Amino acid sequence: MPETKKFLYVNRKAPYGTIYALEALEVVLIGAAFEQDVSLAFLDDGVYQLTKGQDTKAVGMKNFSPTYKALGDYDVNKIYVEQESLDARGLSLDDLLPLTWEDEDDDWAEKDSIKVISATEMAQIMEQSDIVLSF
Amino acid sequence: MSQLHTVNKSPLDRHALASAIRHAVKGSAILMIEDGVYGAMQGTQKSDMVSHAMDDISFYVMGPDLEARGINEARIIDGIKVVDYSGFVALVAEHDTTQSWL
Amino acid sequence: MALEVGGKSIATDEEGYLENRDEWDMEVAKAIAVAENLEMSDNHWEVVNFLREYYDEYQIAPAVRVLTKAIGKKLGKDKGNSKYLYELFPYGPAKQACKIAGLPKPTGCV
Structure with a gap:
């Protein structure tokens, strides 16, 4: 049994102005095949990636926000969103996509993936990760 | 002489909007595009900065960029006008010069 | 590269994936299957339709591990x-x- 490492993907950019958000999402989905302990952090402008109601038809770009809802299928279900970053942007949990996962060990009960946490708690999660990948 | 300033960066990530506001003279216009449209939202740390500048500067925001980012027009700061691509062209034509705050 | 279907030319990449997803229909699917030496049965269509629905909802084609699990949940363990x-x-x-x-x-x- 190879050792499982704690991976943390840190997302700090808004979704469409730069390629970081989409690249991070693709890396997470590809990396999910390696069955490591994966967490995602959304802070600063990264919280904009998870907002509901994105519609890119008029700008001619791919709307990749529905793909975040597939993360649960890929066993990526620890998604941390920083409270201070939401507050600074006039956002709350209600503005974010409802991301869920199904717990195989609990009769496939649907559970929330998103946890809104403070900057202090976020710092702890960063501190406790073996590998931090920043986008 | 009147100038159109375009801002395409999020005001919570960069200082482009703050600089544009500081350098836009009375009677000029600021158009928020791409990630700049986050500057048009109510209730952010930067909303007051925009509201206070509205006496002297006209503010516009790109509708398609708002839609892409899931920002409902109901959450836009009062007084900012939403434009589409032809509105963008009209603004450029109406002003003598355009400056991009990147 | 291109695929000829009913007199129309459908563009594909070098591996045979469609360039434009909107050009897909059942005839195109059958033509791709022929090129892959596959005869489409109801069981094949079930998986193909499942993938299209998954893409519509999530905007990605699922990895095989995810596909297997999802098929199992929707169509039963004997297929998943x-x-x-x-x-x-x-x-x-x-x-x-x-x-x-x-x-x-x-x-x-x-």
Whole structure:
């Protein structure tokens, strides 16, 4: 049994102005095949990636926000969103996509993936990760 | 002489909007595009900065960029006008010069 | 590269995936299947349709592990296993079935 490492993907950019958000999402989905302990952090402008109601038809770009809802299928279900970053942007949990996962060990009960946490708690999660990948 | 300033960066990530506001003279216009449209939202740390500048500067925001980012027009700061691509062209034509705050 | 279907030319990439997902229909799917040496049965269509629905909802083609689990949940354990899916699509359920479904190459398919 190879050792499982704690991976943390840190997302700090808004979704469409730069390629970081989409690249991070693709890396997470590809990396999910390696069955490591994966967490995602959304802070600063990264919280904009998870907002509901994105519609890119008029700008001619791919709307990749529905793909975040597939993360649960890929066993990526620890998604941390920083409270201070939401507050600074006039956002709350209600503005974010409802991301869920199904717990195989609990009769496939649907559970929330998103946890809104403070900057202090976020710092702890960063501190406790073996590998931090920043986008 | 009147100038159109375009801002395409999020005001919570960069200082482009703050600089544009500081350098836009009375009677000029600021158009928020791409990630700049986050500057048009109510209730952010930067909303007051925009509201206070509205006496002297006209503010516009790109509708398609708002839609892409899931920002409902109901959450836009009062007084900012939403434009589409032809509105963008009209603004450029109406002003003598355009400056991009990147 | 291109695929000839009913007098129309459908553009594909060098691996045979459709360039434009909107050009897909059942005739196009059958033509891709022929090129892959597959005869489409109801069981093949079930997987292909499942993939198209998954793409519509999530905007990605699922990795084979995700596909297997999701098929099992929707269509039952006897279909949600790699033996069944590889029998239908010998070159890989995700890769080959996605191609026939007119979808891009799966994300996270190693």
